[in-house]
Amino acid sequence: MVQSETVDSAPKIEKPVILEFDHIGLAYQVDGSPRRIIDDISLNIAEGEFVSFVGPSGCGKTSILRMVSGLSPAPLGEIRVRGNKITQPLKNIGIAFQNPVLMPWRNTLDNVMLPLEVVEPYKQEIRNASRKAIHTRAAEELLATVGLKDFAKQYPWQLSGGMRQRASLCRALIHKPEILLLDEPFGALDAFTREEMWVMLQELWMHNRCTCILITHDLREAVFLSDTVYVMGPRPSSIVYKVDVNLPRPSTSDLLLSDEFNHVVADLRRHIHRN
Amino acid sequence: MDTLDRLEKFSRTKAASIVFPTVATVLLFVVWEIVVQVLKIPAYNLPAPSAIWQSTIAQSQALWENSMQTLLTTLAGFVLAIAAGVILGFMIGYSRLAYIVLYPLLVGFNTIPKVALVPLFALWFGVGTVPAILTAFLLAFFPIAVNVALGLDTVEPEMKDVMRSLGASQFEIFQKIGFPHVMPYIFASLKVAISLAFVGAVISETVASNKGIGYLIVTASSNFDVPLGFAGLMVLAIMGTALYGFFAAAEKYLIYWAR
Numbered sequence: 001m002v003q004s005e006t007v008d009s010a011p012k013i014e015k016p017v018i019l020e021f022d023h024i025g026l027a028y029q030v031d032g033s034p035r036r037i038i039d040d041i042s043l044n045i046a047e048g049e050f051v052s053f054v055g056p057s058g059c060g061k062t063s064i065l066r067m068v069s070g071l072s073p074a075p076l077g078e079i080r081v082r083g084n085k086i087t088q089p090l091k092n093i094g095i096a097f098q099n100p101v102l103m104p105w106r107n108t109l110d111n112v113m114l115p116l117e118v119v120e121p122y123k124q125e126i127r128n129a130s131r132k133a134i135h136t137r138a139a140e141e142l143l144a145t146v147g148l149k150d151f152a153k154q155y156p157w158q159l160s161g162g163m164r165q166r167a168s169l170c171r172a173l174i175h176k177p178e179i180l181l182l183d184e185p186f187g188a189l190d191a192f193t194r195e196e197m198w199v200m201l202q203e204l205w206m207h208n209r210c211t212c213i214l215i216t217h218d219l220r221e222a223v224f225l226s227d228t229v230y231v232m233g234p235r236p237s238s239i240v241y242k243v244d245v246n247l248p249r250p251s252t253s254d255l256l257l258s259d260e261f262n263h264v265v266a267d268l269r270r271h272i273h274r275n
Numbered sequence: 276m277d278t279l280d281r282l283e284k285f286s287r288t289k290a291a292s293i294v295f296p297t298v299a300t301v302l303l304f305v306v307w308e309i310v311v312q313v314l315k316i317p318a319y320n321l322p323a324p325s326a327i328w329q330s331t332i333a334q335s336q337a338l339w340e341n342s343m344q345t346l347l348t349t350l351a352g353f354v355l356a357i358a359a360g361v362i363l364g365f366m367i368g369y370s371r372l373a374y375i376v377l378y379p380l381l382v383g384f385n386t387i388p389k390v391a392l393v394p395l396f397a398l399w400f401g402v403g404t405v406p407a408i409l410t411a412f413l414l415a416f417f418p419i420a421v422n423v424a425l426g427l428d429t430v431e432p433e434m435k436d437v438m439r440s441l442g443a444s445q446f447e448i449f450q451k452i453g454f455p456h457v458m459p460y461i462f463a464s465l466k467v468a469i470s471l472a473f474v475g476a477v478i479s480e481t482v483a484s485n486k487g488i489g490y491l492i493v494t495a496s497s498n499f500d501v502p503l504g505f506a507g508l509m510v511l512a513i514m515g516t517a518l519y520g521f522f523a524a525a526e527k528y529l530i531y532w533a534r
Contacts, residue, residue, distance in 0.1 A: 103455070
């Protein structure tokens with residue numbers, strides 16, 4: 001852990017770009033007249049970068065996530081992943097929503113292992129009993145890191161909201177996705193649980209080092225977790241402000257009380273209010 | 276006051292759910308017996324439980340054979356209803372076109388009182404087993420089809436999104452989400468459908484049959500053998516409860532995760 005801290009505080013090495021947003025936009029027909037939701041956004045996201053989008057509700061944050069995932073490809077402009085335009089759902093990404101959407105007929109462990117039944121090469125591997133045992137152990141370890149070791153055999157309705165969300169994060173990460181998409185994953189949790197989850201998510205992410213896009217309206221959450229925070233304005237929205245966060249990692253919840261942390265948050269807040 | 280409190284406490288235990296209904300049933304028969312004896316009601320109006328029991332013993336052979344006939348037609352109709360209901364339900368649930376075309380037809384058809392169809396069935400297939408199976412089928416398939424379609428319609432879109440973002444095929448989404456999600460809806464409808472199939476079979480037997488408990492009751496009442504008619508009713512009540520209980524228990528055992 002000490003080692004990764006020294007790496008992070010060292011000057012940043014330019015990493016290759018994984019995602020390019022090229023003049024993306026979104027418009028709806030409302031009562032026959034077109035209404036622009038997202039105006040024009042262009043930006044690049046580097047491999048292994050943790051990026052947050054913050055902004056007022058209704059500014060199209062979630063739409064951005066749906067465009068990146070390919071669940072609803074960008075109608076105007078294009079998003080490219082490693083140079084390829086996204087036109088259909090990307091394979092092998094991890095996704096977690098505000099609602100944990102665990103499957104009630106599966107216990108926690110089976111819920112977490114769902115992606116392994118769908119994504120190659122795991123799909124082939126888990127047909128083999130001994131290979132499956134290895135993956136099961138890996139899933140149990142992942143559950144242990146989020147404090148769900150004793151809940152592997154419980155069903156979703158036997159878990160608290162925070163536990164379900166942790167299981168949902170494990171499911172998003174089990175297949176080691178290149179890109180992790182988080183849509184207000186902690187929005188429904190109480191303040192204390194939420195801060196615990198930030199620390200936990202950071203640990204998971206530092207372990208995996210996947211590219212992560214977080215949608216949130218919690219500025220402290222964005223600053224705590226991200227390398228880069230993009231502020232979106234009201235409709236029709238575009239990026240009105242960008243902050244590069246350079247806070248030490250791994251950080252504990254003590255960081256939330258530090259001056260430098262609160263300075264960044266205050267700076268962001270001013271820019272949201274100005275728009 | 277103290278006894279009431281203790282009774283209240285006992286009513287929350289598991290044993291109470293067996294003890295109280297049993298006591299209530301026994302009490303019903305005791306009161307019934309006493310009322311008939313005291314008021315000297317003749318057996319051709321309202322037979323006492325003791326008279327019904329005597330008739331049950333005397334006619335046990337006929338009751339057994341006819342109840343097996345009713346059970347057979349009920350189950351045959353029910354199995355057909357599951358097959359047709361599940362297939363139709365999936366069609367309506369997955370295809371917008373099938374929904375628009377079929378749903379109004381289904382609703383229209385379902386509003387027809389099925390007893391009105393029995394004479395037609397008897398005309399086409401002859402009196403007996405086939406009309407009973409068909410009536411049981413027609414009454415039972417509708418709730419199954421509607422529930423399957425409803426189940427498919429209530430799958431959370433985000434759950435599908437999770438699967439799509441993993442690159443799952445349509446079949447995998449059905450296999451891992453659609454099918455398990457629909458199971459509780461199917462089982463909820465099976466409890467209703469088995470009772471309806473039973474009703475359908477008996478209705479058909481009373482109108483156009485020479486076999487089955489429905490036929491036995493009609494014959495008994497035309498012979499003024501009211502105790503035998505009541506014995507038939509008792510058999511129906513027991514069979515209906517048993518069929519419902521079987522599917523309720525199966526649901527509890529198989530869909531344990533749905534609370």
